[in-house]
Every structure is written in structure tokens, then in C-alpha cells.
Amino acid sequence: MKISEFTTSQLASLLRRSELLFTMGPLVARIKSNVTSLASDIALMYADFDVCSVDAFADFHIEVARETGLRRWIKPQVRFFFDGQPSFIPLPAAQAFAMLEWGLNWCVAAHCHQYLIIHAAVIEKEGRAAILPAPPGSGKSTLCTGLVMRGRRLLSDELALYDMESGMIYGMSRPINLKNKSIDVIKRFAPSAVMTAPMPDTTKGTVALLRPPLNSVLCANEPVRPLWIILPKYSPDARPDLVPYSRARTFMLIAEQSFNYDIQGVRGFEAIGKLVDQGQCYQLTYSQLDDAQRVFDELLARGG
Amino acid sequence: MAGLPCPNGALQFRIWDDDELSVVYNVATGDTHLISSIDVELLQRLPKSPCTTETLAGELVGLFSEAKHAVVVEFLDATLLQLQTVGLVTVAPH
Numbered sequence: 001m002k003i004s005e006f007t008t009s010q011l012a013s014l015l016r017r018s019e020l021l022f023t024m025g026p027l028v029a030r031i032k033s034n035v036t037s038l039a040s041d042i043a044l045m046y047a048d049f050d051v052c053s054v055d056a057f058a059d060f061h062i063e064v065a066r067e068t069g070l071r072r073w074i075k076p077q078v079r080f081f082f083d084g085q086p087s088f089i090p091l092p093a094a095q096a097f098a099m100l101e102w103g104l105n106w107c108v109a110a111h112c113h114q115y116l117i118i119h120a121a122v123i124e125k126e127g128r129a130a131i132l133p134a135p136p137g138s139g140k141s142t143l144c145t146g147l148v149m150r151g152r153r154l155l156s157d158e159l160a161l162y163d164m165e166s167g168m169i170y171g172m173s174r175p176i177n178l179k180n181k182s183i184d185v186i187k188r189f190a191p192s193a194v195m196t197a198p199m200p201d202t203t204k205g206t207v208a209l210l211r212p213p214l215n216s217v218l219c220a221n222e223p224v225r226p227l228w229i230i231l232p233k234y235s236p237d238a239r240p241d242l243v244p245y246s247r248a249r250t251f252m253l254i255a256e257q258s259f260n261y262d263i264q265g266v267r268g269f270e271a272i273g274k275l276v277d278q279g280q281c282y283q284l285t286y287s288q289l290d291d292a293q294r295v296f297d298e299l300l301a302r303g304g
Numbered sequence: 305m306a307g308l309p310c311p312n313g314a315l316q317f318r319i320w321d322d323d324e325l326s327v328v329y330n331v332a333t334g335d336t337h338l339i340s341s342i343d344v345e346l347l348q349r350l351p352k353s354p355c356t357t358e359t360l361a362g363e364l365v366g367l368f369s370e371a372k373h374a375v376v377v378e379f380l381d382a383t384l385l386q387l388q389t390v391g392l393v394t395v396a397p398h
Contacts, residue, residue: 248325251318252338262334266316269329269336271319 004047021052024221025172030058034066034096041097041196044174045209046218060107064100093200098207100166108159109259111265112204115161116264119257121145122155122171128300129224131160133257138248142182146289149190154216164271168223173216175209185209189289231283240291252283261283332392333391357381
């Protein structure tokens with residue numbers, strides 16, 4: 001069953017009983033929560049995700065719970081639990097869904113060492129995939145969203161799961177985290193995009209999550225072999241410019257942007273080498289999503 | 305300065321024909337470094353036993369055919385110092 005086949009009250013009931021399990025690509029999360037708003041946010045953002053049976057194996061056991069005590073009457077807060085243990089500082093209750101998303105990211109980044117976990121967006125079209133590794137502020141999520149809203153498949157906005165044996169990358173096709181000005185940029189660029197209400201005053205500023213397209217979610221278990229590694233660089237008023245980029249520098253960027261490169265040892269070194277070897281490396285400077293879209297279309301048309 | 309390479313096999317290189325830069329992984333420290341092509345040459349050609357920079361300059365004369373010996377020695381000293389700083393070569397005790 002899909003999450004969309006449940007009513008919000010049914011989802012809330014499953015959440016209260018710790019019986020909501022859903023797939024995120026190759027992983028399964030079990031969620032528990034007594035936060036009422038979380039059911040409607042999950043219904044909105046994860047509508048097309050598969051629900052697992054209550055006795056299925058779950059990679060992560062997660063809870064987002066209201067804080068108890070007098071404070072809950074004045075400034076209610078929520079806290080994230082992993083395997084029953086409190087993790088992170090509490091956040092305002094209005095940020096419960098952002099906390100769930102960030103907590104899920106942490107669960108994957110801190111535990112799934114069967115993969116090299118790269119902080120990168122991954123998109124695919126016609127069997128050709130691009131990985132977009134980049135530090136925060138490079139416009140990665142905005143660019144990824146723009147491309148996805150024009151028909152490319154979303155594998156990842158944040159966490160690319162690189163299988164070091166096969167050289168394939170898995171995504172989870174989870175909601176895209178948009179911040180600050182990007183929210184309005186995407187609203188203008190793709191008015192049909194489904195988003196949560198903006199959550200102001202988070203540690204990342206104002207945040208809104210965007211629902212991944214149906215086709216991306218349906219293919220969430222299909223890995224890709226990236227053909228391109230493209231470093232996005234947003235620059236106001238810049239004309240689109242795609243230039244070849246040093247493979248060695250690309251290697252270092254991917255290593256820096258990997259959450260668990262340090263613990264993979266020489267295996268991680270060889271794996272990134274293989275990733276850089278098998279694709280073309282570019283840097284893309286852009287200011288307009290339409291321009292970037294054309295660059296990607298031209299790259300696809302010439303096949304490399 | 306005298307330079308010693310890391311033990312055989314302790315450095316893993318990734319070199320691309322279309323790139324002047326390379327990367328090297330130091331198995332002993334777990335660190336990865338971005339290095340130049342001359343660094344690669346030095347690290348791969350350093351002799352297996354300690355030697356002075358003077359000797360090294362003589363052995364690498366083919367790489368610096370047009371440079372004066374003293375200039376090569378000075379350059380190697382500076383390069384080896386950088387490599388020593390990041391733990392890719394060690395100074396042998398006299």
C-alpha cells in the first residue's frame with residue numbers, strides 16, 4: 001500500500017502505535033510520533049511511498065515526540081529519538097517535520113556504511129545520470145529541484161548512496177529541502193510543486209520541503225551509474241557556463257562531501273577513483289534555472 | 305634535506321592523463337592529498353633508502369634537464385618539506 005491510501009487520522013494512529021514503516025529506496029524507516037501535525041506532513045510529502053507491514057525489518061526506529069513538562073503549554077517543543085535514545089536538542093513543535101527529515105538524514109549518514117554516503121544531488125533522464133556534489137550555498141538543491149520539476153528523475157537531493165562494489169548509486173527520492181529564497185524561486189519556476197508550509201526560524205533559516213515527483217518515487221529502488229559529475233555554482237547574473245573540471249579536484253570535493261569517507265579507508269579511495277574515472281567532470285556556473293535546464297539538455301543530446 | 309618515501313605500498317595514487325593534478329592516499333594516516341605531477345614523480349621515484357637532496361637531484365636529473373643543479377636542489381628541498389609537512393615523506397636521522 002501507498003501512504004496516500006491512508007487517511008490522515010489512520011496515519012496518526014499508526015504513528016502513535018509505532019506501526020508506520022515505509023521504504024526509502026533500499027532502506028526502511030519505522031516512525032513513531034504523538035505530534036499531530038506530522039501525520040498530515042507525511043501524508044503530503046510521502047504520499048507515493050510504499051508502506052511496509054508492521055513486522056517488516058526496519059533499518060531505523062525513529063520517534064518524534066512532544067516534550068513533556070510545563071513548557072509544552074507555552075512554547076511546545078519536539079525531540080528526536082533514535083532506537084529509543086534522545087538525539088539532538090529539541091526544536092519548536094512547528095518544525096517537527098523538518099526535524100524528522102534532518103533526523104532521517106543523520107540516521108542514514110551515521111549508520112549506512114555499506115555505502116559511501118556523498119552529500120550530493122543525483123538526477124537521471126533516459127538512463128543517463130548526473131551527480132551534483134556541492135557544499136552548502138552552491139545552489140545544489142535549487143538546481144536539482146528545477147531539473148526534477150522539468151521531468152528529470154530525482155534520486156537524491158542530499159544523500160547519494162554509492163555502492164562501492166557495483167559502482168552504482170542509489171537514491172531515496174525523499175522530499176527536497178528548500179531554504180530561504182529558493183522557496184519562492186521554485187514556487188515561481190514550478191507553480192504546481194507541492195510543498196509544506198514554510199517553517200521559519202530554523203537553524204537553516206526558513207525551510208520548506210517539496211514532494212518528490214511520482215515517477216521518481218516509483219523508481220526509487222533503481223540505482224544508476226553516473227555519467228557526469230557536475231559541480232554547480234550559483235552566481236547572480238552569470239551566463240550559463242559548463243566547463244571541464246579537474247578530475248583530481250572533483251575527487252577531493254567528493255571525498256570532502258562524503259559523510260563516511262574517513263572510515264572507509266583505502267576502499268573509499270578506490271571507490272571515488274572509480275566514480276571519477278567512469279564519468280565526465282564539469283563545473284556549471286548558472287544564475288537562471290531555465291539556462292541550467294538547457295545546459296543539461298544539450299549535455300544529454302550529445303551524450304557526454 | 306633527506307627524504308624517505310613511505311613504506312612500499314603505503315601510498316596509493318590516482319593519476320589521470322588529462323589532469324595535471326593527482327591524488328594520493330596515505331594508508332598509514334588515512335589522509336588523502338591533492339598533489340601535483342612533480343609530487344607524484346618524487347614520491348614514486350624516491351629511492352628505497354635515505355639519501356640527501358643532492359643525491360636525489362642527481363638521480364632526477366632527467367626531469368630537470370635545463371635547470372642548474374643548485375636550483376634543482378633548492379626546489380627539491382622546498383617540495384620535500386611540503387610533502388614532509390603532510391606526512392608523505394619523513395626525514396631520516398643523520
